[in-house]
Amino acid sequence: MKLIHKVKLNSYEPYPKTINLPKESRILHVDYQEKISTSDVSMWYEFDEVNKNELEPRVFYMRPTGQLFREGSKYIGSCVLMKGELVVHIYEEILEE
Secondary structure, eight states, X not given: OEEEEEEEEETTSOSSEEEEEETXXXXXXXXXXXXXXXXXXXXXXXXXXXXXXXXXXEEEEEEEXXXXXXXXXXXXXXXXXXXXXXXXXXXXXXXXX
């Protein structure tokens, strides 16, 4: 069976940010949730329930429009925040094994 969970990414926190997700988690969607906060982005991910206790570090970062981002990073999605005054783009840094 698969599960869907979410984590919050705060646009005011320093990035990159390491988040421990269950092994082989797949990012589904990122979006702003109006009722939660004007600066938080929610990120939903799915994973196999057999992996729920086997965590692996994943590195994410946000960049506003017009800012540099690391080459080779995987684009996750974009969110409009603060009533359209800020658009952030979420990337995952691909860690070499």
